[in-house]
Amino acid sequence: MFIPGKIIAIFTFPGIIVHEFAHMIFCKIRKVAVFEVCYFQFDNPQGFVKHERTDNFTTTFLISMGPFLVNTLLCLLICIPAYLPVKFFEIDHLFSYFLVWLGVSIGMHAIPSDEDATNIFEQAKVSVKHFNILAIVSFPIIGLIYLFNALRMIWADLFYGIIIGLGIPSLLFG
Amino acid sequence: MRYKKCEICGKRAEQNKMVIVENTLYCIECFEKEFEEKELLNGKKVIRELDPTVCSNCNHDNGGEELPKLSIYPICLECKKVIDKQVFPDWVKAFIAGTIAIIIIGFIWNLRFFKAYEHIHTANTNYVNGNYENASRLMSLAVIEVPEVEDIKAMAGFFKGIDLLVKDSCTEALFLFEKYKQAIPADVNLKSFIIQARAGSFFDKKNYKGFLDASNQYLALDSTQAQSWAGVASAYSCLYAETKNEEYKTQTYTCLAKAMSLDSTSKQMKEYMNLIEYRIYSKQIIRREQFKKQFPTGWSKI
Structure with missing residues (x-):
């Protein structure tokens, strides 16, 4: 089913905000100057972070992959408390469903964008010549990011959010 | 504002308008003349000079006094405030704080489910190991945490029944088995326990x-x-x-x-x-x- 990106953005806006926040926070951690941030907008892209260029591959990798770490972790932390009442004890409660919506919305936006992948790719090409292990490892990751983003049209992002938010708790709690 | 001397032409120029190529300081004019063809810069280390007394964002001249830096860029206090507010506005701070608060509230709000889950898990382990008294006690604790879940009540009744059966209180055990038999999962083989309890109850009578x-x-x-x-x-x-x-x-x-x-x-x-x-x-x-x-x-x- 095709649903315009703007509609998805409205329903999953917390994920977009957290995604950009993750980029921004990794810029701060790696002491990279941030010049402009848009945490949410209806236009494409729905958010962005403009920051100083860096030649340090680890820094680029962390800034680009930041949302993957932060969104995934938050998705899990938000959904775990809701999983037990909803799935294990089968108790319907509005707050639990709110947590599931919030967690899955955040999880849906965990995967870095194609632009993030391109940023890593451009620097990985240089860093790999210096036998940077992280750069070598990053190539398959970049491939997966491109693949995942291509699969967004068949709701790969929603499935990811559900797998993290509900699948992992189901493995933990049965 | 600070000035530096071009190492090529010897002229004094604004520091912000100078470039270092392989440790040689060029003014813009000499740089453009020397490296008109960009290929000449290939493999060379090029650094744009930054005047620490001039704001990189608004070009505010702070006189002789150096400005604080954003990464390597000198930034005046006004611009720093604006950028800080823009890159991490109050509403985003509130949103992130709210999200963290929701996580904490989520765990506290649902703490009883975690406790109940832990009791059920341990009760099941005790049951499998034949410690029926403990299994019954723990399952009853789970019922206290989630009294609205009928299945857990039934399992607590079942465990209590097994405990009573083992202690030869078969009539009481039979009463509990009969009471909860509709809600007890089929895989626990309740029928055989009911027959055992019935046998014991007949013996008692x-x-x-x-x-x-x-x-x-x-x-x-x-x-x-x-x-x-x-x-x-x-x-x-x-x-x-x-x-x-x-x-x-x-x-x-x-x-x-x-x-x-x-x-x-x-x-x-x-x-x-x-x-x-x-x-x-x-x-x-x-x-x-x-x-x-x-x-x-x-x-x-x-």
Whole structure:
């Protein structure tokens, strides 16, 4: 089913905000100057972070992959408390469903964008010549990011959010 | 604003308008003239000079005083405030704080479910290990945490029933099994426990015909266990003790022989068979605990 990106953005806006926040926070951690941030907008892209260029591959990798770490972790932390009442004890409660919506919305936006992948790719090409292990490892990751983003049209992002938010708790709690 | 001397033409120029190429300082004019073809810069280290007294964002000249830096860029306080506010605005701070608060509230709000889950998990482990008293106690604690879940109530009732059954309080156990039998999952094999409880309950009420019927039902469920045959033997022995009918005595020994052919070595079976033999010999029907108390090392014909 095709649903315009703007509609998805409205329903999953917390994920977009957290995604950009993750980029921004990794810029701060790696002491990279941030010049402009848009945490949410209806236009494409729905958010962005403009920051100083860096030649340090680890820094680029962390800034680009930041949302993957932060969104995934938050998705899990938000959904775990809701999983037990909803799935294990089968108790319907509005707050639990709110947590599931919030967690899955955040999880849906965990995967870095194609632009993030391109940023890593451009620097990985240089860093790999210096036998940077992280750069070598990053190539398959970049491939997966491109693949995942291509699969967004068949709701790969929603499935990811559900797998993290509900699948992992189901493995933990049965 | 600071000025530096171009190492090529010797002219003084604004520091912000100078470039270092391989440790040589160029003014913009000399740089553009020298490197008109961009390929000439290939492999060379090029650094744009930054005047630490001029704001990189708004070009505010701070005189001779150096400005604080954003990364490597000198930024005036006004611009820093604007950028800080723009890159991390109050509403985003509130949103992130709110999200963290929701996570904490989520865990606190649902803490009782975590506690209940832990009790259920430990109760199940205890049940599997045969510690029925603990299993029952923990499942009851889970019910206190999630009183609205009927399935957990039923499982607590079931565990309590098993605990009572093991302690020979069969009538109470039967009451609990009957009460919760609709809600207890099929895989716990409740039917066999109900038959066992019924048999025990008939024994308690001295209804030995009923005891025999229930024991035979249990045997029909599983005739591969020594316990099943011993149960029928016990029922016949009770009937013999009550009626002195030799037919019951014969049936008792037939069933005992079957039971012994399946298990004649386990402590539990040895004790049970010893009790039955005592019953046949003395024609007295006493409970297992009473028998153990009376004959702590077992009974034997003198």
